[in-house]
Amino acid sequence: MGTVGDAEKKPTVVFVLGGPGSGKGTQCANIVKHFGYTHLSAGDLLRAEMKSGSENGDGLYVLSCNVLFGHVVWCCVRFWNFYSVCPDLVREHLVILLLVVYRTMIQDMIKEGKIVPSEVTIKLLQKAMQDSGNDKFLIDGFPRNEENRAAFEAVTKIEPAFVLFFDCSEEEMEKRILSRNQGREDDNIETIRKRFKVFLESSLPVVKYYDSKGKVQKVDAAKSVDEVFEVVKVIFTPKDEKVAV
Numbered sequence: 001m002g003t004v005g006d007a008e009k010k011p012t013v014v015f016v017l018g019g020p021g022s023g024k025g026t027q028c029a030n031i032v033k034h035f036g037y038t039h040l041s042a043g044d045l046l047r048a049e050m051k052s053g054s055e056n057g058d059g060l061y062v063l064s065c066n067v068l069f070g071h072v073v074w075c076c077v078r079f080w081n082f083y084s085v086c087p088d089l090v091r092e093h094l095v096i097l098l099l100v101v102y103r104t105m106i107q108d109m110i111k112e113g114k115i116v117p118s119e120v121t122i123k124l125l126q127k128a129m130q131d132s133g134n135d136k137f138l139i140d141g142f143p144r145n146e147e148n149r150a151a152f153e154a155v156t157k158i159e160p161a162f163v164l165f166f167d168c169s170e171e172e173m174e175k176r177i178l179s180r181n182q183g184r185e186d187d188n189i190e191t192i193r194k195r196f197k198v199f200l201e202s203s204l205p206v207v208k209y210y211d212s213k214g215k216v217q218k219v220d221a222a223k224s225v226d227e228v229f230e231v232v233k234v235i236f237t238p239k240d241e242k243v244a245v
């Protein structure tokens with residue numbers, strides 16, 4: 001594939017949206033098996049980043065534009081006195097401190113059901129797209145707000161082919177999340193309520209935006225996994241391969 005954000009050959013991107021627990025990840029796994037897409041879950045990428053930290057330190061610059069900046073400056077000033085004595089040690093400690101702060105920021109935001117700044121998520125998505133070697137992507141759980149949407153478009157210049165939207169009641173989503181059993185820190189009733197609120201207030205407007213452009217494929221996600229996939233399959237099957245009924 002061309003470099004992400006390249007003008008030459010744009011990859012095919014399908015945004016997979018829906019409330020927490022609507023079945024995005026489950027259906028993406030099925031789509032991958034049948035249609036050769038690479039599945040990129042924004043939430044999974046953030047959780048991996050939170051656990052491992054940034055290998056190349058790319059995420060560090062993000063700190064300068066968020067509320068943690070003050071904390072970093074404070075730490076720099078404290079270290080300054082030692083710098084003249086032992087500059088390498090101080091520099092190493094600062095890098096470790098910044099990585100810890102960066103990881104903690106992601107962890108705290110996920111625990112609170114908040115949306116992580118776009119710079120972080122988009123960098124992770126771009127890297128995963130480049131590393132995949134594929135040119136067809138299911139981007140699951142992104143964009144989750146207007147900031148995500150506008151920043152992705154501005155940075156990558158990629159417009160989604162369409163948006164797959166899983167429509168499901170809160171009651172059903174809550175039931176599913178509470179029995180998901182993946183040990184996620186945000187799968188508890190308190191955070192679930194916050195995530196539902198964020199979904200209604202910030203994510204649904206993104207779905208509406210794409211709907212106004214005629215790009216949304218809405219699926220009733222309250223049915224069984226197999227029934228939902230039957231509908232999804234039709235959406236992904238190229239028009240010329242669909243059998244006329």
Ligand SMILES: Nc1ncnc2c1ncn2[C@@H]1O[C@H](COP(=O)(O)OP(=O)(O)O)[C@@H](O)[C@H]1O
Binds near residue numbers: 222228
């Ligand atoms: N159609 C469905 N009916 C019942 N349970 C489902 C269905 N789709 C997914 N699940 C289950 O619900 C939970 C949430 O699904 P998941 O794919 O992780 O949703 P999301 O990624 O949208 O949060 C998982 O435990 C999954 O096995």
Ligand SMILES: Nc1ccn([C@@H]2O[C@H](COP(=O)(O)OP(=O)(O)O)[C@@H](O)[C@H]2O)c(=O)n1
Binds near residue numbers: 113117
């Ligand atoms: N675009 C995104 C996607 C997820 N996230 C964070 O990651 C959390 C989990 O996202 P997820 O997509 O794995 O959750 P589900 O909808 O799959 O349950 C969200 O509640 C946000 O805190 C984010 O900040 N920005």
Ligand SMILES: [Mg+2]
Binds near residue numbers: 024043141
């Ligand atoms: Mg998911």
